[in-house]
Amino acid sequence: xEPQRERAGRHLKKGRKxxxxxxxxxxxxxxxxxxxxxxxxxxxxxxxxxxxxxxxENCEVTHEQLCELxxxxxxxNSNVSKPSWCQLFHQNQLNNxxxxxxxxxxxxxxxxxxxxxxxxxxxxxxxxxxxxxxSNFLADIIGLQKxxxxxxLSKMVEGSLPSSSSKVSISLQNDPxxxxxxxxxVGLTRCLLTKEEMKTFHFPLxxxxxxxxxxxxxxxxxxxxxSPLFGLNCEMCLTSKGRELTRISLVAEGGCCVMDELVKPxxxxxxxxxxxSGITKKILNPxxxxxxxxxxxxxxxxxxxxVLVGHSLGLDLRALKMIHPYVIxxxxxxxxxxxRRFKLKFLAKAIxxxxxxxxxxxxxxxxxxxxxxxxxxxxxxKYGPKKIAELNLEALASHQELLAAGQxxxxxxxxxxxxxxxxxxxxxxxxxxxxxxxxEAETSELSSSRNCQTIKCLTNKEVLEQARVExxxxxxxxxxxSFEPFSYKLxxxxxxxxxxxxxxxxTVYAGPFSKNCNLRAVKRLFKSFGPVRxxxxxxxxxxxxxPVTELTLDSSTLVKELEQDSENRGTIYLxxxxxxxxxxxxxxxxxxxxxxxxxLPKDLKSGKQKKYCFLKFKTFGxxxxxxxxxxxKDWKLxxxxxxxxxxxxxxxxxxxxxxxxxxxxxxxxxxxxxQALQVLKVDHPKIAAWRWGRKIGKLYHSLSPGTLxxxxxxxTKSTHGSFSGLGLMGIKDEEESTTPKICS
Numbered sequence: 135x136e137p138q139r140e141r142a143g144r145h146l147k148k149g150r151k152x153x154x155x156x157x158x159x160x161x162x163x164x165x166x167x168x169x170x171x172x173x174x175x176x177x178x179x180x181x182x183x184x185x186x187x188x189x190x191e192n193c194e195v196t197h198e199q200l201c202e203l204x205x206x207x208x209x210x211n212s213n214v215s216k217p218s219w220c221q222l223f224h225q226n227q228l229n230n231x232x233x234x235x236x237x238x239x240x241x242x243x244x245x246x247x248x249x250x251x252x253x254x255x256x257x258x259x260x261x262x263x264x265x266x267x268x269s270n271f272l273a274d275i276i277g278l279q280k281x282x283x284x285x286x287l288s289k290m291v292e293g294s295l296p297s298s299s300s301k302v303s304i305s306l307q308n309d310p311x312x313x314x315x316x317x318x319x320v321g322l323t324r325c326l327l328t329k330e331e332m333k334t335f336h337f338p339l340x341x342x343x344x345x346x347x348x349x350x351x352x353x354x355x356x357x358x359x360x361s362p363l364f365g366l367n368c369e370m371c372l373t374s375k376g377r378e379l380t381r382i383s384l385v386a387e388g389g390c391c392v393m394d395e396l397v398k399p400x401x402x403x404x405x406x407x408x409x410x411s412g413i414t415k416k417i418l419n420p421x422x423x424x425x426x427x428x429x430x431x432x433x434x435x436x437x438x439x440x441v442l443v444g445h446s447l448g449l450d451l452r453a454l455k456m457i458h459p460y461v462i463x464x465x466x467x468x469x470x471x472x473x474r475r476f477k478l479k480f481l482a483k484a485i486x487x488x489x490x491x492x493x494x495x496x497x498x499x500x501x502x503x504x505x506x507x508x509x510x511x512x513x514x515x516k517y518g519p520k521k522i523a524e525l526n527l528e529a530l531a532s533h534q535e536l537l538a539a540g541q542x543x544x545x546x547x548x549x550x551x552x553x554x555x556x557x558x559x560x561x562x563x564x565x566x567x568x569x570x571x572x573x574e575a576e577t578s579e580l581s582s583s584r585n586c587q588t589i590k591c592l593t594n595k596e597v598l599e600q601a602r603v604e605x606x607x608x609x610x611x612x613x614x615x616s617f618e619p620f621s622y623k624l625x626x627x628x629x630x631x632x633x634x635x636x637x638x639x640x641t642v643y644a645g646p647f648s649k650n651c652n653l654r655a656v657k658r659l660f661k662s663f664g665p666v667r668x669x670x671x672x673x674x675x676x677x678x679x680x681p682v683t684e685l686t687l688d689s690s691t692l693v694k695e696l697e698q699d700s701e702n703r704g705t706i707y708l709x710x711x712x713x714x715x716x717x718x719x720x721x722x723x724x725x726x727x728x729x730x731x732x733x734l735p736k737d738l739k740s741g742k743q744k745k746y747c748f749l750k751f752k753t754f755g756x757x758x759x760x761x762x763x764x765x766x767k768d769w770k771l772x773x774x775x776x777x778x779x780x781x782x783x784x785x786x787x788x789x790x791x792x793x794x795x796x797x798x799x800x801x802x803x804x805x806x807x808x809q810a811l812q813v814l815k816v817d818h819p820k821i822a823a824w825r826w827g828r829k830i831g832k833l834y835h836s837l838s839p840g841t842l843x844x845x846x847x848x849x850t851k852s853t854h855g856s857f858s859g860l861g862l863m864g865i866k867d868e869e870e871s872t873t874p875k876i877c878s
Contacts, residue, residue: 182228182840182865184260185221194263195219195861197274198474201557204275207231207842208560208610220260222842228865229840231610234830235272237576238617239847241860243823246628250823253831254845254862259700264859267848268473272612273579275846276568277556309523310469319518321359322441325462325511335466337448338457343667344737349429350457355438357460363387365508366442367500368450369411373401375742379453380406380413382428383500384435385508391501392435395428396421412497429456443511445478445503455740464510471528482506484530485513485522558585561610569608571597573616580612598829602836615826619850629857663772664709664746696777704728704751705776706761711747715771725763728756748776839867 202217210225222228241263244251268274306312315324329339338345355361365385370377378401384393396413398421406413432454436442440460444450447463465475468485482490490506491498514522561568562585570580574590581588589604591597594615601613642660653669660666696702716734723729726749733748751757757775764771834843842865849859 180224180227181867182222182224182226182842184223184842184863184865194265194858196265196473197268197271198277200264200275200861201277204231204233204557204610205277205555205560208557208564208566214555214560227840228842229838230605230608231842231844232605232837233275233612233844233846235612235614235846235848236617236826237271237614237848238619238850239859240849240857241847242629242857244847244860247823251827252824253827253834255699257700257831257834258843258845258862258864260863261701262861262863264846264849264861265473266851266856266858268471268851270579271848272614276558276580276612278558278579278583306520306523309526310471311519311523314469315519317518317520317523320515322361322363322462322515323357323359325467325514326357326441327461327463327466329459331466332448332461335448335463336452337461338451338455340457344740345457347740348455348457349433351433351436351440353436353438353440353458353460357439357441361439361441361460362437363441363443363462363508363511364392364436365504365506365511366444366447366450367504367507368453369407369413369498369500370453371399371403371407371411371413372405373399373403375401376736376740377453379425379428380411380418381500382432382454383504384432385501385504387508387512389505389508391505393428393431394501395423395431397423397425397428400425408497410497412499425455429454432456443507445481445507446475462511464507467511467514468522468527476527476531478503478506480531481510481527484525484527485510557610558583561585564609566609569604569611570614571600571604571612572614573597576614576616594826598833601833605833605837626855662710664707665744702776702778704730704754704757706749706751706757706764706773707746707776708749708764708771708773709746710771711745715747715769718769726751726756726760728752729760834866837866841866 199217199219202215203220203222205214206217206222207225207228208214208231216222244254248255270278306317327335327337332339338348340350364387365383367383368379369381371380378399379397380399381397382393382395383391386392396418398418403415403418406415406418408414436458440458441462442451442458442460443462443464445464447461447465451458451461464478464481468476468481470476476484479491482488486506486509488506490502558568568580568583568586570578570586570588572578572581572588572590573594574592576590580586581590587608589600591600594617597613597615601611605611605613644656644660657666657669660669716732719726719732728751729749730752731750733750735744735747736742737744749757749760751760754775761773761775763769764773830845837843843863845862847860850857
C-alpha cells in the first residue's frame with residue numbers, strides 16, 4: 135500500500151501541446167498538473183502565486199508535506215522536487231518566506247473565535263488542516279531529524295540487523311514502542327486498534343456517514359489472546375470513480391493462503407498501477423469476479439472472533455468496502471517517531487530478514503505481503519516490545535536512507551535529493567540564514583542550529599517589535615508567538631459546544647405537516663438543495679427556519695461572515711448537478727467570466743461523484759452573475775454563495791452520529807467556559823485572536839510584495855488528548871490565475 139502514496143508524488147513531464155480543457159471524467163488531478171506545467175513554461179514573467187485548489191483530498195497537510203513546500207520555496211524546481219499537495223508558480227519571483235506560529239492554538243480556537251480572527255480569515259485564501267503536533271513542531275516542519283547515538287553504524291550492512299558488536303546505545307524508555315506498550319510482552323488484545331484509533335486513522339466504521347454502503351463482516355465474537363489471525367492485503371487500480379479493488383489475498387495463521395482472488399472493477403480502468411499491483415489489462419480481461427463476490431466470500435471465511443492483520447489496513451478495508459471491528463495494523467504496531475510509519479519492505483528485512491517487493495519483479499505479490507504482515511504481528515507477540523526497541527529501527531531506517539542517497543553527497547542536487555534534507559541545509563546551500571524570533575521561555579532544536587539566527591524576547595509584544603525590524607533582513611523568517619492553552623477539560627467542552635453549534639446551524643425546521651404526509655417526498659424535496667443527513671417529523675412548526683437556541687443567536691451574522699471568508703469569496707455552491715451539467719459547463723465556459731476552478735467533490739472512500747459542486751470565480755461579482763445564470767430556466771439548478779471551506783467541511787464530516795444532538799434541545803454553555811470567557815486576560819485566546827490577528831495583519835501589510843506568508847496554529851497535544859491544527863497561506867499581492875481548474 136505504501137508505494138501508492140509514493141506514486142502520488144510523481145510529476146508529469148513538461149509538454150508543448152496546445153492547451154485543451156481537462157477531461158472531467160478522466161484524471162482530473164493529472165489534467166490539473168499538466169496544465170500547471172504548461173503554465174510554468176510560459177516565457178512571460180509573472181508574479182509568484184499559489185494554486186487555487188489543494189490536492190490533499192481530506193484537506194489535511196502533514197508536517198512533512200509542509201516541509202516540502204518550504205524547501206521548494208527556498209531552492210526552486212532546479213534542485214528539489216515540487217510539493218506533492220499544492221502548486222507554487224514562478225518560485226524564482228518569491229522575495230521572502232515568513233512563517234508565523236501561534237503556539238498553543240488549534241483549529242478549534244480558530245472557529246471558536248472565528249469572528250475575532252477577522253484579518254486572517256479574510257486575507258488568506260488557502261487554508262488546510264494540520265495533524266496534532268509532536269513534541270517539537272518546528273523541527274518537524276523545518277525537517278530537522280532527531281539526533282541519536284548510533285554507535286558504529288558505518289559497519290552495518292544495508293538491510294541487516296545490528297549485530298552484538300555494533301549494537302546501538304539508546305535509551306529504551308524514550309523509544310515510542312516502549313512508551314506505548316511498555317517493556318513487558320503483551321497479548322493479542324493489547325495490539326488491537328481501539329475504536330478511537332480506528333477513527334483517527336480513517337478506518338471504516340459502522341454508522342459513519344462515509345461508510346453507509348459498506349458491508350460488515352459480521353465478526354462480533356468475543357476476542358481473546360487466542361483468537362485467530364488472518365493476514366490481508368489488497369491491490370487496487372485507478373478507475374473513473376477513483377481507486378477500486380483488483381486483487382485480494384487472505385493468509386491464515388499457519389501461512390496458508392485461504393483466499394487469492396482477482397477482481398473486476400465496476401468502472402472504466404484508467405491506470406492499472408502495474409508497477410505496484412502487478413495487474414495488467416491482459417490479466418484482468420477474463421476475470422468475472424466482482425467486489426460483491428469477494429465480500430460474500432470473505433464473510434463466509436472469517437470466524438466470529440477473527441482478527442485481521444495488514445499494513446495500512448484501513449486502505450485495504452476501504453477498497454473492499456467492508457467494516458471489521460478487530461484489526462492489527464503493522465504500520466501502527468511498530469510505532470515510529472513523529473507519527474511517521476515504517477514501510478512494509480523495511481520491516482520485513484529488519485525484523486524478519488526477508489526481502490519482499492523486489493525491484494526485478496512486476497509489481498508486488500499480494501499474498502507475500504499478507505503473509506509478511508502476519509509474521510510481523512506474530513513476531514511482536516512472541517518477543518515483545520523490549521526486543522524490538524533494542525533493534526533501534528529508527529537508526530537503522532536513517533542509515534538505510536543515507537546509503538540509498540549515496541556516501542557523502544558532493545553537490546547541491548545530491549544534498550537536496552536526500553529525503554531528510556532540512557530547510558536549514560537548503561538555505562545554507564544558498565548562502566543564507568534563517569531568522570527565528572521567539573520568547574525566552576520556549577525551547578526548540580531550531581535555536582541551537584548553526585545556520586539559524588535566533589532572537590529571544592521576553593514577551594509576544596517584543597517578538598512583534600523585533601519582527602518589524604528583522605524580517606526585511608532575512609530571506610526566511612519564523613516568528614513564534616506563545617499563548618497559554620486552555621485546560622483539557624475546557625477544550626473538550628469548547629469542542630462539544632462548537633460541534634453542536636455547527637450541527638444546529640445545519641438544521642432546518644419546516645411545517646406544518648399532517649401526520650399522513652409523505653416523508654419520502656419531503657426528503658426528496660430537501661435533497662434537491664443538497665445531501666440530507668437525517669430527518670425528524672415535527673408537527674408544531676409553522677415556518678421554515680433554523681432552530682433558535684443560545685448557540686444559534688449569532689448564526690445570521692456568522693453566515694454573512696462565512697460568505698466573506700477569503701476561501702468562500704467568489705465561490706458558489708450548486709446542487710443537483712450531473713454528468714450532463716459538467717459537459718455543458720465546459721462547452722459554455724465562455725459565458726462564465728472569471729471562472730478559476732471547478733470543484734467536483736467525490737466520496738473519499740467509494741469514489742462516487744457527489745450530486746453537488748463548487749465553482750470558484752475571480753470576483754464576487756462574477757460569482758453572482760454565474761449564480762443568476764445557473765439558477766435560471768436554462769440550467770434549473772439550486773445554489774447559493776458557498777459557506778463552508780473544504781477543510782472545515784472535512785472536520786465537521788468526522789462527527790460520529792452518536793455525538794450529534796437532538797435538534798431543538800436548548801443548550802446551556804458549560805459553566806467553566808462561561809467563567810473562563812468572562813475573565814479576559816491579555817493572552818486569553820479570545821482577546822489574543824482579535825488583538826494578534828490585527829497586529830499580524832499590520833505586519834503582513836508591511837511585508838514586501840512576493841512574500842510567501844504562512845500562519846500556523848499547530849494544534850494541541852497532551853496526555854488527555856489532541857486537537858488538530860490549522861494552516862493559512864498566501865503570497866503578498868498574489869496574482870491569481872484566470873485559467874479554470876477542475877478538482878475532484
